[in-house]
Amino acid sequence: MRTRVAVVGGGSTGSSILYHLAARGISDPLLIEKGLSIASGQTSRSTALVRTHYTVPVVAKMALLSYRVFRDFSKELPGYDSGYVETGLLIGVDSGYEQSIRQNLDMLQKMGIASDFVDERRVKNLEPFLDTSGFSSVVYEPNMGYAEPSTTASSYASAAQAMGARVLSGTSVLGIRKTSGGYSLTTTSGEVEAEKVVLATGVWSVAMFRQLGIELPVKPVRHPVAIYERPQEFRGLRPVVFDFLRSAYYKPEGQGLLFVGSMEAELDASSPPADPDGYDQSITFEEAEKFTGWTTQAYPVMGEKGRYERGYSGVYDNTPDQQPVIDELSGYGYEGVFCLVGLSGHGFKLCPEFGRVMASLVTEGTFRDYDVSVFRLKRFETGELLKSRYSLSTVG
Ligand SMILES: Cc1cc2nc3c(=O)[nH]c(=O)nc-3n(C[C@H](O)[C@H](O)[C@H](O)COP(=O)(O)OP(=O)(O)OC[C@H]3O[C@@H](n4cnc5c(N)ncnc54)[C@H](O)[C@@H]3O)c2cc1C
Numbered sequence: 001m002r003t004r005v006a007v008v009g010g011g012s013t014g015s016s017i018l019y020h021l022a023a024r025g026i027s028d029p030l031l032i033e034k035g036l037s038i039a040s041g042q043t044s045r046s047t048a049l050v051r052t053h054y055t056v057p058v059v060a061k062m063a064l065l066s067y068r069v070f071r072d073f074s075k076e077l078p079g080y081d082s083g084y085v086e087t088g089l090l091i092g093v094d095s096g097y098e099q100s101i102r103q104n105l106d107m108l109q110k111m112g113i114a115s116d117f118v119d120e121r122r123v124k125n126l127e128p129f130l131d132t133s134g135f136s137s138v139v140y141e142p143n144m145g146y147a148e149p150s151t152t153a154s155s156y157a158s159a160a161q162a163m164g165a166r167v168l169s170g171t172s173v174l175g176i177r178k179t180s181g182g183y184s185l186t187t188t189s190g191e192v193e194a195e196k197v198v199l200a201t202g203v204w205s206v207a208m209f210r211q212l213g214i215e216l217p218v219k220p221v222r223h224p225v226a227i228y229e230r231p232q233e234f235r236g237l238r239p240v241v242f243d244f245l246r247s248a249y250y251k252p253e254g255q256g257l258l259f260v261g262s263m264e265a266e267l268d269a270s271s272p273p274a275d276p277d278g279y280d281q282s283i284t285f286e287e288a289e290k291f292t293g294w295t296t297q298a299y300p301v302m303g304e305k306g307r308y309e310r311g312y313s314g315v316y317d318n319t320p321d322q323q324p325v326i327d328e329l330s331g332y333g334y335e336g337v338f339c340l341v342g343l344s345g346h347g348f349k350l351c352p353e354f355g356r357v358m359a360s361l362v363t364e365g366t367f368r369d370y371d372v373s374v375f376r377l378k379r380f381e382t383g384e385l386l387k388s389r390y391s392l393s394t395v396g
Pocket residue numbers: 008009010011012013014032033034035039040041042043044045046047048049050171172173174200201202203204205208223224225313314315316343344345346347348349350
């Protein structure tokens with residue numbers, strides 16, 4: 001099989017890249033996915049929050065542009081959906097964050113992002129069930145919500161296929177080697193000849209890069225999520241809450257559920273890297289107990305009438321600065337091999353911009369709208385890490 005561009009990995013990242021390549025006129029891009037369907041990796045486990053509150057300016061910009069795509073998804077991709085629901089976001093902070101959050105709001109507002117402090121009355125109006133007593137202040141971001149991750153990735157892949165792209169699922173890429181015309185990919189469905197290759201292999205990227213002789217500074221980290229049933233009075237569409245006091249996020253999903261997870265890069269920094277193919281996909285009793293403690297403190301009504309339903313775990317692909325790697329691996333001897341990896345647990349919301357940026361890098365060799373060179377892989381060798389304003393670096 002031959003293609004001009006082979007994209008390896010059919011999660012939200014690879015699917016968006018495939019779509020944007022096809023939209024740029026690449027007639028036959030090929031997506032290779034080892035799972036039986038699109039989004040069978042970590043995308044399907046995502047809580048899929050779409051927010052713009054970031055502290056690294058270029059990431060906030062990408063989040064804003066991506067948010068607009070989620071909001072108007074079926075305008076950009078007529079006939080397709082992302083399942084986006086707008087809920088708004090409340091961020092409760094303690095006094096240690098006051099100064100940095102003030103500086104950050106200033107930056108975000110200058111970029112046109114609606115995000116500001118709100119007083120107690122407004123918070124009670126937006127979420128009467130939230131106990132704000134531990135917060136020194138609360139920020140509200142109205143333009144925030146969540147999408148349906150598998151639907152989003154499938155929409156991108158299907159829209160790409162409608163423009164001539166191909167999807168080869170149930171096929172693992174086992175090796176990549178240079179040829180005179182580009183690269184030959186050894187796969188479980190035979191050889192694929194490609195002029196260029198894009199790696200969007202998520203938490204499996206460490207193994208993929210090792211095969212190329214590159215040590216990728218990514219630590220796969222297991223992340224549990226607890227799911228609760230909300231009592232009758234606490235049902236319906238409600239704002240998502242970021243709780244800086246307990247480093248927790250609470251996502252009221254649909255009409256009656258509440259998803260709860262940690263905003264720390266890792267719950268236990270001493271734990272070894274997770275094996276993406278063999279990690280514990282459940283939630284432990286201790287983890288569920290910890291999350292229940294947070295939940296009942298933040299929403300006392302959950303302590304009285306909420307019910308723990310179940311839990312599960314996914315894996316984050318954490319880089320040392322919790323920001324992605326967007327690069328061509330020419331500096332490592334692989335001109336024409338690109339990567340978009342190390343998304344550090346917040347890469348779903350950015351998938352629209354990821355696709356647009358990568359398609360430009362692949363087809364034009366550059367991206368002109370803003371500087372994405374800050375995401376280069378070499379930054380981890382030169383020490384030019386992207387710096388978060390908050391100690392809670394996952395909010396990046
Ligand atoms: C519990 C949890 C909650 C999250 N919450 C949020 C959130 O609220 N907001 C947000 O923005 N992000 C969130 N994220 C992160 C976000 O989901 C991920 O960053 C994003 O979905 C990753 O997409 P991806 O396409 O890069 O990776 P994946 O979806 O994992 O896709 C990679 C694909 O590559 C395939 N693959 C790997 N190796 C090979 C190979 N050799 N050959 C062929 N195929 C291969 C895999 O099968 C997989 O399907 C969360 C993640 C988790 C786990």
